[in-house]
Amino acid sequence: MSSMRKPVSVSDLYTAILALATGVVLTTAIFVAVKCHTDYGEIFTIFQSAR
Amino acid sequence: MSTLTKILIVLLSLFSFFLCGTVVTYVGNANNYKKLYEAEKSAKDVALAEKASALRQYNEQVDEFKKRTEKFTGQIQLLEDEKSKLVADLRTAERDSLKYQARADSWQGILTGFEQTIANLEQSLKVTQEQLDTVRKADIQEKQEFNQLTARLYETLVQLETLRADKRRLLEEKTAMEDQFRKASGGQTVSAKANVVTPRPSLAAPVSAMPGATDLKGLITEVGESLVSVSIGAADGVSKGMIFHVTRGDEFVCDVMITDVDTNKAAGVLDLKIQQPRIGDTVSTRL
Numbered sequence: 001m002s003s004m005r006k007p008v009s010v011s012d013l014y015t016a017i018l019a020l021a022t023g024v025v026l027t028t029a030i031f032v033a034v035k036c037h038t039d040y041g042e043i044f045t046i047f048q049s050a051r
Numbered sequence: 052m053s054t055l056t057k058i059l060i061v062l063l064s065l066f067s068f069f070l071c072g073t074v075v076t077y078v079g080n081a082n083n084y085k086k087l088y089e090a091e092k093s094a095k096d097v098a099l100a101e102k103a104s105a106l107r108q109y110n111e112q113v114d115e116f117k118k119r120t121e122k123f124t125g126q127i128q129l130l131e132d133e134k135s136k137l138v139a140d141l142r143t144a145e146r147d148s149l150k151y152q153a154r155a156d157s158w159q160g161i162l163t164g165f166e167q168t169i170a171n172l173e174q175s176l177k178v179t180q181e182q183l184d185t186v187r188k189a190d191i192q193e194k195q196e197f198n199q200l201t202a203r204l205y206e207t208l209v210q211l212e213t214l215r216a217d218k219r220r221l222l223e224e225k226t227a228m229e230d231q232f233r234k235a236s237g238g239q240t241v242s243a244k245a246n247v248v249t250p251r252p253s254l255a256a257p258v259s260a261m262p263g264a265t266d267l268k269g270l271i272t273e274v275g276e277s278l279v280s281v282s283i284g285a286a287d288g289v290s291k292g293m294i295f296h297v298t299r300g301d302e303f304v305c306d307v308m309i310t311d312v313d314t315n316k317a318a319g320v321l322d323l324k325i326q327q328p329r330i331g332d333t334v335s336t337r338l
Contacts, residue, residue, distance in 0.1 A: 014052065014060045021064040028071035032078050039083045 184275040191280075191311040191318045198285075198314055268335040271297065274328055277321050279307055281334050284315040295319070295334040303338070304328050 036043050269283035279297075283289050289312050297304040304326045309319040321328070 014057055017064045018060055021067040024071045025067050028074050031075055035078050035081075040085050 180276060184278055187273070187275065187280075188278060188311070188318070191313065194313050195311055266335065266337050267293075267295070268333065269295075271328055271330055271332045271334060272316065273318075274330055278318055279321065279328055280316055280318045281307065281309075282316060283334075284313045284317050286314050289317045293336065294322070295336060296338050297328050297332050297334050298338070299326070299329070299332045302326070304332055307334060 033043050267283060267288055269281045269287070271279050272282050273280035281289075281295065289309060291309055291312055293309045295307045295309065297307055305324040305328055306322040307319040307328075308322050309317050311318045
């Protein structure tokens with residue numbers, strides 16, 4: 001029964017660091033998406049020149 | 052949690068921070084290629100429009116240039132024709148100029164010859180004038196001598212006629228006396244008066260003196276270098292040594308001292324010459 005015991009977090013510090021990194025990545029993704037939508041009106045479509 | 056897990060969490064977090072910063076920096080500084088494309092597209096459209104306009108203007112200018120070229124070609128042709136004509140005229144004028152220059156040179160030579168001839172003629176005229184004056188002077192003297200001889204001849208003829216009359220009268224007296232002598236020797240009485248028909252010639256009386264030549268007037272008939280002839284002579288009372296005043300209108304010209312006198316004209320030398328006398332000037336003994 002000893003192997004089924006509930007994991008105990010060693011420290012919340014590393015959890016906070018991971019959360020902060022995740023937040024930073026998400027914020028960056030949102031910023032890039034907003035920027036692409038503002039400049040080109042699209043988020044994922046590659047801009048094509050009208051010939 | 053193992054130590055390796057912790058290290059990986061820290062590295063993953065650091066990498067995430069670095070990567071997110073890089074992405075944000077790149078995206079924030081990236082160019083807006085859509086705007087750039089639209090701007091370039093607008094510039095391209097403007098350039099195409101300008102190209103079309105420039106091409107249209109180019110075509111218009113080419114057409115106008117062609118028209119001007121044709122027009123100028125015509126004018127050039129006309130000018131070439133006119134130039135050819137002018138060149139021909141110029142050559143004709145040059146030939147005429149040379150011809151007239153030759154004629155001018157010829158006339159110059161002829162003129163020089165004429166001038167030389169005129170100078171010679173003037174010299175000859177001067178010599179001839181001097182000879183003429185000398186001859187006139189001699190002629191005047193000869194005429195004077197001739198007049199004197201004529202007067203002597205007339206005088207001799209008059210004397211001869213007188214002697215003839217005396218001879219006839221004496222012969223008539225001789226005849227009458229012979230008749231009287233015969234009649235007397237024959238016992239007849241005759242009248243003592245002889246029949247003489249020839250009258251006794253009267254003795255020659257001296258010519259009455261000419262009226263005082265106080266105001267003789269005449270005209271100059273001939274003019275020489277220093278001699279002049281006047282229209283009055285010994286018959287008008289002119290004598291050698293008389294001085295006449297030559298006038299022209301109210302102007303005094305010169306004096307003339309008479310050196311040779313003829314019956315109807317006289318000649319003299321100039322004195323107090325102010326002007327050259329001319330034929331027709333008045334001569335008088337009083338001013």
